[in-house]
Amino acid sequence: MGTYRADDDYDYLFKVVLIGDSGVGKSNLLSRFSRNEFSLESKSTIGVEFATRCIRVDDKVIKGQIWDTACQERYRAITSAYYRGAVGALVVYDITRHITFENVERWLKELQGHTDSNIVIMLVGNKADLRHLRAVSTDDAGSFAERENVFFMETSALESLNVENAFTEVLTRIYRVVSRKALDIGEDPVMPPKGQTINVGSKDDVSEVKSVGCCSS
Amino acid sequence: MLSEALKIAEVGGRRVISLIVAVSLMLLFIAGIGSVYNGKWFLFVEGGSVSGGGGGRNGFSLIGGGGFWTSAVAPSNVGIAIAVTAMAGLALAVTIVYSRSYDVNSSKEEREWIQSLNRKTYDNLQKQCRKIVRRLEKNSGSKENAENSLYSGDLSQVIGSGTDNLTSTQRSLLNEGEVSEKEVLEKEFAGKETSDSTHTEGLADDEVVQLPHLSKEGDAEKYEGDNDKSEITCETASPVDSESSNSDTSESDEPEIVQPFLSSTALNGNDLIESENLSVSGSHNRTKSPSDEDFAAWQRIICLDAVRTNAEWIMHSPSQASITELNARRLAESVGLKDYDQLEPCRVFHAARLVSILEAYALHDPEIAYCQGMSDLLSPIISVIEDDSEAFWCFVGFMKKARHNFRLDEVGIRRQLNIVSKIIRCKDSHLYDHLEKLQAEDCFFVYRMVVVLFRRELNFEQTLCLWEVIWADQAAIRAGIALSAWGRMTPPAPPNEDLLLYAIAASVLQRRKLIIERYSSMEEIMRECNSMAGHLDVWKLLDDAHDLVANLHDKI
Numbered sequence: 084m085g086t087y088r089a090d091d092d093y094d095y096l097f098k099v100v101l102i103g104d105s106g107v108g109k110s111n112l113l114s115r116f117s118r119n120e121f122s123l124e125s126k127s128t129i130g131v132e133f134a135t136r137c138i139r140v141d142d143k144v145i146k147g148q149i150w151d152t153a154c155q156e157r158y159r160a161i162t163s164a165y166y167r168g169a170v171g172a173l174v175v176y177d178i179t180r181h182i183t184f185e186n187v188e189r190w191l192k193e194l195q196g197h198t199d200s201n202i203v204i205m206l207v208g209n210k211a212d213l214r215h216l217r218a219v220s221t222d223d224a225g226s227f228a229e230r231e232n233v234f235f236m237e238t239s240a241l242e243s244l245n246v247e248n249a250f251t252e253v254l255t256r257i258y259r260v261v262s263r264k265a266l267d268i269g270e271d272p273v274m275p276p277k278g279q280t281i282n283v284g285s286k287d288d289v290s291e292v293k294s295v296g297c298c299s300s
Numbered sequence: 301m302l303s304e305a306l307k308i309a310e311v312g313g314r315r316v317i318s319l320i321v322a323v324s325l326m327l328l329f330i331a332g333i334g335s336v337y338n339g340k341w342f343l344f345v346e347g348g349s350v351s352g353g354g355g356g357r358n359g360f361s362l363i364g365g366g367g368f369w370t371s372a373v374a375p376s377n378v379g380i381a382i383a384v385t386a387m388a389g390l391a392l393a394v395t396i397v398y399s400r401s402y403d404v405n406s407s408k409e410e411r412e413w414i415q416s417l418n419r420k421t422y423d424n425l426q427k428q429c430r431k432i433v434r435r436l437e438k439n440s441g442s443k444e445n446a447e448n449s450l451y452s453g454d455l456s457q458v459i460g461s462g463t464d465n466l467t468s469t470q471r472s473l474l475n476e477g478e479v480s481e482k483e484v485l486e487k488e489f490a491g492k493e494t495s496d497s498t499h500t501e502g503l504a505d506d507e508v509v510q511l512p513h514l515s516k517e518g519d520a521e522k523y524e525g526d527n528d529k530s531e532i533t534c535e536t537a538s539p540v541d542s543e544s545s546n547s548d549t550s551e552s553d554e555p556e557i558v559q560p561f562l563s564s565t566a567l568n569g570n571d572l573i574e575s576e577n578l579s580v581s582g583s584h585n586r587t588k589s590p591s592d593e594d595f596a597a598w599q600r601i602i603c604l605d606a607v608r609t610n611a612e613w614i615m616h617s618p619s620q621a622s623i624t625e626l627n628a629r630r631l632a633e634s635v636g637l638k639d640y641d642q643l644e645p646c647r648v649f650h651a652a653r654l655v656s657i658l659e660a661y662a663l664h665d666p667e668i669a670y671c672q673g674m675s676d677l678l679s680p681i682i683s684v685i686e687d688d689s690e691a692f693w694c695f696v697g698f699m700k701k702a703r704h705n706f707r708l709d710e711v712g713i714r715r716q717l718n719i720v721s722k723i724i725r726c727k728d729s730h731l732y733d734h735l736e737k738l739q740a741e742d743c744f745f746v747y748r749m750v751v752v753l754f755r756r757e758l759n760f761e762q763t764l765c766l767w768e769v770i771w772a773d774q775a776a777i778r779a780g781i782a783l784s785a786w787g788r789m790t791p792p793a794p795p796n797e798d799l800l801l802y803a804i805a806a807s808v809l810q811r812r813k814l815i816i817e818r819y820s821s822m823e824e825i826m827r828e829c830n831s832m833a834g835h836l837d838v839w840k841l842l843d844d845a846h847d848l849v850a851n852l853h854d855k856i
Contacts, residue, residue: 105601105604105605105672106601106604106608123642124608124610125608126605126608126609126610126676126756127604127605127608127672127673127675128672129672129673129676129747129748129751129752129756130744130747130748130751131747131826132826132830133823133826133827148823153672155601155671155672
């Protein structure tokens, strides 16, 4: 699990969006996961950016296409188009700023409005390295996640703590959903035709993921 | 002044660049002062083109600078240094025109009046900001509540300003607010002339100039609903003068850099009680449109972005780079900037200035308020302009066009993406067909370039070069250099309002082969565009952009 692949040979392509308040570290989570990089000086994201990385689950290669969007309200309309086709989401807050945690509820609502209900969601408390500044307790966040029925993990993009796990977990869950669905409708779960879109939900606008040429980002 | 400018020009790149931007920023606003000057501009333009020897290779469109530009864009690219010196020529030429037209058309008194009016308006905005910040701090005793309302403010701002009706109401409210605020300010000044004049010379001057013009003020404030508030932003202090005085700066001068701000703080502190009594009508009008909660939401994001601004500017502004820690912290504290512990003093200072000016802008233009990306646009400006009020008004002029990119209804950004798309279609139908096939013909992949004008793709120096040329084109247009006049001079590319968009299209066209042959999805093209940083040659880009303008301007 979690090995880099340089070729474009993958079995599944899943689109995952990163959302959350400004400055919670979304871009650094992405760069840590996709390139193993971290920058204290990363600027605000304008528009949308994305990166990809392949991981292996069971004997399948799963390509995660992770979208990082500008989070200020002003940019919502134009970026909301990029929720389309998302089958996973990491809702990120900053454990040192309580308000970013309070806003998680709004982000979840936003997701509901734009994506299918089967989307796999993980609540991510980032900046866990700043222990002395913690403003949101793990328990609070954990029980909130339970209530909302989403997965939960605390991460530190700076210390590379749990970042890999968080993304891998989400991608794996999506994979499980997809294979289960495939089983349910009697298709061969292990061999979905390559290049076809993968639909975890019922709405038509979900999973318009196009096949992208290469895994290396 | 001229010889000083020359001297500076010869010293080399960094300072010259500052000079250029300062000058061209002024350029931005000259036309705004009124059409009276058009004639003068026009005269100069023709004269310039004659002496410039009939223009350069790809016609860098600014007149007078034509000859210089030619060398700047020579294929061999002799180097930034030469280009920069060349631009100094342009800057100088512009400076001359600028002062000339001023001399003919305005009296010193008028200029000073405008200047003091601007300064006062800015100080006033600052004062309001500080007041709100203080109120917010007072209310945040129960921090959680404050943060909750902060969040709802964020939402209400979005929902609230969703309709044009409301925003125009906001705007008129703001204008009213400004007028009455101004009146209040008058009273304050009239009443406290002696006590305040001890703070700074600048303010003392303001008072002197201000009072005789009380009657004019009402007129000056009757703006159209349009965003034309920034009409008056030419500071009389020439950038050359300010530059040279800064180059003399030793440590003893440091407090002076903070001065414009400190002066308003001082004023603020003294006036707080009094102005709260006096300005009931004014400030209440205003707080109706952007509420304290709105403001808090903006401030939060502004601070966040301010401390994330990178340090590229430092080498271009030695005097600001050498700010003392004490001054930096003092300024940061007064604007409510926190969480800067990891930063060096000069960056704290830079961030605090960003916050201070962006907050003022948010009040000045509550429809746009603050939007991420705006700090990218302001940072280069404050790097070369050390006076906050001047920098603010330059930014206002800059935003006159750029603000449309940040509008909620997205009309501005869509219009611009549309033009990029059109340029590509006209120039390269093969590429356009390919984009259509990938459903990428809306050119969303250049979104970031449009919003922050290549700031993320180019380094500091390159950005200034590009912006300078773009502004020069826009200034030429505003000054009435029409196509017909241009035709007589026969350079290949007339000035174009949307030169930026041609440059963006050029950057895409430079990658046409890659896009057509290798990329089979919009995502791949977007990744390519997002990773242009560090791979662009600004001169080549401008060359190509001018070629596009020359070939397509009548088709777009």
